[in-house]
Amino acid sequence: MSPRTEAQNREIRQESMQKIMDAASRLIAQKGYEATSIAEIAREAGVSKGLLYNYFSSKQDLLEKMVLSAMSQADDVMERLVADDPRQTLENMIRELFRQLHERSEHIRLMMELTFKIDRFDFVRKMASDRYQFYIKFIEDLFHKIGIPDPANEARMLAALCDGIGVQYTVLKGVYSIDQLEEFLVNKYCKKDQQT
Amino acid sequence: MSPRTEAQNREIRQESMQKIMDAASRLIAQKGYEATSIAEIAREAGVSKGLLYNYFSSKQDLLEKMVLSAMSQADDVMERLVADDPRQTLENMIRELFRQLHERSEHIRLMMELTFKIDRFDFVRKMASDRYQFYIKFIEDLFHKIGIPDPANEARMLAALCDGIGVQYTVLKGVYSIDQLEEFLVNKYCKKDQQT
Amino acid sequence: MSPRTEAQNREIRQESMQKIMDAASRLIAQKGYEATSIAEIAREAGVSKGLLYNYFSSKQDLLEKMVLSAMSQADDVMERLVADDPRQTLENMIRELFRQLHERSEHIRLMMELTFKIDRFDFVRKMASDRYQFYIKFIEDLFHKIGIPDPANEARMLAALCDGIGVQYTVLKGVYSIDQLEEFLVNKYCKKDQQT
Amino acid sequence: MSPRTEAQNREIRQESMQKIMDAASRLIAQKGYEATSIAEIAREAGVSKGLLYNYFSSKQDLLEKMVLSAMSQADDVMERLVADDPRQTLENMIRELFRQLHERSEHIRLMMELTFKIDRFDFVRKMASDRYQFYIKFIEDLFHKIGIPDPANEARMLAALCDGIGVQYTVLKGVYSIDQLEEFLVNKYCKKDQQT
DNA sequence: AATGAATGAGACTTCATTCAT
DNA sequence: GATGAATGAAGTCTCATTCAT
Numbered sequence: 001m002s003p004r005t006e007a008q009n010r011e012i013r014q015e016s017m018q019k020i021m022d023a024a025s026r027l028i029a030q031k032g033y034e035a036t037s038i039a040e041i042a043r044e045a046g047v048s049k050g051l052l053y054n055y056f057s058s059k060q061d062l063l064e065k066m067v068l069s070a071m072s073q074a075d076d077v078m079e080r081l082v083a084d085d086p087r088q089t090l091e092n093m094i095r096e097l098f099r100q101l102h103e104r105s106e107h108i109r110l111m112m113e114l115t116f117k118i119d120r121f122d123f124v125r126k127m128a129s130d131r132y133q134f135y136i137k138f139i140e141d142l143f144h145k146i147g148i149p150d151p152a153n154e155a156r157m158l159a160a161l162c163d164g165i166g167v168q169y170t171v172l173k174g175v176y177s178i179d180q181l182e183e184f185l186v187n188k189y190c191k192k193d194q195q196t
Numbered sequence: 197m198s199p200r201t202e203a204q205n206r207e208i209r210q211e212s213m214q215k216i217m218d219a220a221s222r223l224i225a226q227k228g229y230e231a232t233s234i235a236e237i238a239r240e241a242g243v244s245k246g247l248l249y250n251y252f253s254s255k256q257d258l259l260e261k262m263v264l265s266a267m268s269q270a271d272d273v274m275e276r277l278v279a280d281d282p283r284q285t286l287e288n289m290i291r292e293l294f295r296q297l298h299e300r301s302e303h304i305r306l307m308m309e310l311t312f313k314i315d316r317f318d319f320v321r322k323m324a325s326d327r328y329q330f331y332i333k334f335i336e337d338l339f340h341k342i343g344i345p346d347p348a349n350e351a352r353m354l355a356a357l358c359d360g361i362g363v364q365y366t367v368l369k370g371v372y373s374i375d376q377l378e379e380f381l382v383n384k385y386c387k388k389d390q391q392t
Numbered sequence: 393m394s395p396r397t398e399a400q401n402r403e404i405r406q407e408s409m410q411k412i413m414d415a416a417s418r419l420i421a422q423k424g425y426e427a428t429s430i431a432e433i434a435r436e437a438g439v440s441k442g443l444l445y446n447y448f449s450s451k452q453d454l455l456e457k458m459v460l461s462a463m464s465q466a467d468d469v470m471e472r473l474v475a476d477d478p479r480q481t482l483e484n485m486i487r488e489l490f491r492q493l494h495e496r497s498e499h500i501r502l503m504m505e506l507t508f509k510i511d512r513f514d515f516v517r518k519m520a521s522d523r524y525q526f527y528i529k530f531i532e533d534l535f536h537k538i539g540i541p542d543p544a545n546e547a548r549m550l551a552a553l554c555d556g557i558g559v560q561y562t563v564l565k566g567v568y569s570i571d572q573l574e575e576f577l578v579n580k581y582c583k584k585d586q587q588t
Numbered sequence: 589m590s591p592r593t594e595a596q597n598r599e600i601r602q603e604s605m606q607k608i609m610d611a612a613s614r615l616i617a618q619k620g621y622e623a624t625s626i627a628e629i630a631r632e633a634g635v636s637k638g639l640l641y642n643y644f645s646s647k648q649d650l651l652e653k654m655v656l657s658a659m660s661q662a663d664d665v666m667e668r669l670v671a672d673d674p675r676q677t678l679e680n681m682i683r684e685l686f687r688q689l690h691e692r693s694e695h696i697r698l699m700m701e702l703t704f705k706i707d708r709f710d711f712v713r714k715m716a717s718d719r720y721q722f723y724i725k726f727i728e729d730l731f732h733k734i735g736i737p738d739p740a741n742e743a744r745m746l747a748a749l750c751d752g753i754g755v756q757y758t759v760l761k762g763v764y765s766i767d768q769l770e771e772f773l774v775n776k777y778c779k780k781d782q783q784t
Numbered sequence: 785a786a787t788g789a790a791t792g793a794g795a796c797t798t799c800a801t802t803c804a805t
Numbered sequence: 806g807a808t809g810a811a812t813g814a815a816g817t818c819t820c821a822t823t824c825a826t
Contacts, residue, residue, distance in 0.1 A: 016807095048807060054807075116228065165356045170311075170314065172328055181349060199786055234817060245791085254818080429820060431820075525763065549749060552753045553752050559703065559748070572741060592809075635812090638797095794818105795817100796816105799814095800813105
């Protein structure tokens with residue numbers, strides 16, 4: 001066999017890492033971080049435990065890299081939501097939240113799981129804190145542009161509201177009709193003639 | 197010497213159980229359920245592991261009894277908040293939420309931790325689901341009496357908002373000024389001349 | 393209250409000890425020595441753990457006293473079986489074995505359980521060994537009187553046979569018809585015109 | 589370096605499992621199932637506790653696999669004992685029993701130990717019951733061919749006898765001369781001019 | 785005589801991690 | 806790059822035993 005080229009190796013690495021992170025996402029979202037074992041993740045990913053440790057130096061390192069990756073993906077999504085009209089941006093954001101609740105509820109579940117590891121893993125603390133502040137600031141700007149009074153508090157409220165909907169959807173799944181809420185929010189926050 | 201009376205024993209047991217549950221609350225709120233070991237709880241409570249198992253048949257049973265106890269306490273608090281004027285009731289509830297965030301943030305932390313054990317422990321699922329629905333209905337009634345339009349969705353929003361504030365306070369603790377938010381909410385929801 | 397007399401105390405002690413030993417017999421026969429806890433025995437006997445330790449210095453001590461008591465009872469039974477005619481004595485012994493299998497199979501079960509503790513408890517080893525030899529010798533004498541050739545080996549065979557029937561009855565309980573075997577043995581060993 | 593081949597791994601696993609089962613056999617035969625700890629078995633086998641759990645999912649599973657293996661070995665031995673002449677088959681069986689008592693008394697001890705776990709472990713109940721009935725039937729056939737009257741009861745007697753000799757050998761080890769008994773039994777059951 | 789709260793050693797089991805191949 | 810056998814620390818839980826009352 002001829003040795004693999006550098007590029008081939010890189011690609012193989014990328015693929016394996018992604019497989020592992022996807023498997024970990026699924027399992028951790030379902031069962032929680034502690035209840036998910038490395039052995040299980042490796043099995044679900046279809047690789048050996050040894051290989052997993054080639055890519056991730058520890059279980060925590062895997063978690064860190066997963067969070068980074070998830071954040072980066074979230075940023076990509078965010079960028080696409082920004083429109084010229086701040087009201088439209090807001091609507092896009094709200095509709096995206098509900099889309100994710102519908103289509104990737106497990107992903108939301110994972111983020112919640114992680115949020116509450118905040119006191120155990122410093123990297124989560126820093127990252128989550130930064131992002132929360134960033135998003136709140138971002139919404140505040142939108143509100144400011146729209147001309148809503150007290151945009152700072154309104155922004156914190158909307159951010160909290162989104163989180164809370166995530167929590168309640170997770171808890172009440174099945175009894176919690178999201179669709180009405182989506183229209184309600186869009187009407188409330190994004191229509192010209194409405195005032196919060 | 198004669199053995200202890202039944203009443204004496206009951207008191208001793210009560211005390212020990214409470215010591216254990218308090219210790220468990222502190223630790224689980226701080227580090228999470230899985231990361232808190234029985235040995236640690238016993239040490240923090242100042243009792244032996246064996247005694248813990250005299251009162252709680254398993255780690256999960258301890259959690260269950262803690263939840264039951266917390267729920268019962270929460271019910272007691274709730275009852276005291278109800279006033280003749282629905283606006284006043286709402287204000288009491290909101291102020292109580294913030295008081296707890298201030299004074300018993302660890303307790304909030306614990307409830308959050310538990311909420312996300314929902315897929316692991318059936319007893320949490322049932323209990324949490326029932327309570328969520330009860331509180332949402334309760335708020336809906338208040339809104340209805342006050343005459344707010346679309347009280348159903350407004351209630352779900354307020355409930356989510358409260359949860360979300362809990363989450364964000366937990367995450368942003370220290371950077372998150374609660375006091376402004378409290379007045380903001382009271383003004384928004386409980387003053388006669390305000391409309392959501 | 394007037395203090396109890398010495399005699400009353402002795403009687404109370406006797407009674408309590410017997411209750412405990414009976415409870416222990418039932419449970420150990422059912423579940424085995426290791427699987428039966430002191431707490432269970434005390435509960436079944438209707439006394440406290442503390443009292444149990446007043447009478448028996450340890451779990452092993454309880455077992456020892458139970459064995460002693462069982463042996464003593466067995467001796468009493470044996471005495472009543474001896475008849476003038478050695479053939480009749482043999483028949484009595486065989487019929488007694490089957491009566492016990494029928495009516496006190498749990499007792500047989502307990503003895504089996506104990507027999508196999510022989511390598512862990514020295515007192516069992518010594519006692520069991522002595523008794524086995526005594527009974528074998530006793531049967532040998534009977535065979536000798538009856539005039540059966542090679543009574544030594546025949547006695548060892550009959551003794552083994554009785555043990556084996558106990559084992560098989562325990563194992564095959566429900567599929568193992570004892571009654572035919574009883575007549576078969578009586579015919580074989582105790583009738584004048586029969587020869588082993 | 590390339591990973592081990594599947595065949596290499598299989599062999600490594602086989603070896604480790606065998607080491608563990610052998611160690612467990614020795615210890616359980618000596619001290620009993622409950623009194624033998626997993627830690628001890630691992631130490632005796634020269635492996636870690638963890639490895640033991642790679643191969644056996646629990647202490648009971650280890651016992652089950654040991655029983656299965658022992659049964660399978662016993663079957664192999666049985667097959668070799670069958671001869672054309674039923675008397676010869678009987679003699680082979682009896683001589684094999686005594687050979688095992690001499691050379692593998694620990695193995696007999698283990699089987700006894702297991703037999704009395706019958707009420708604790710369902711798999712033992714089924715397996716033991718089936719085998720007992722099979723062997724009794726097998727002996728009955730031999731007796732029938734030889735022309736012994738009442739072969740059914742005689743078979744049950746011989747089977748019980750074998751068990752009983754096992755028990756007594758275990759109990760009286762050292763004081764129990766087996767050799768005479770062997771010749772005695774062979775003479776009694778397998779010689780043409782003898783009648784039971 | 786009698787109770788049962790309390791202890792702590794030790795049992796079984798899980799799992800992140802290492803390393804020879 | 807890839808495997809999985811092997812380890813051992815740590816976790817949950819049980820239970821014989823002690824002792825203040």
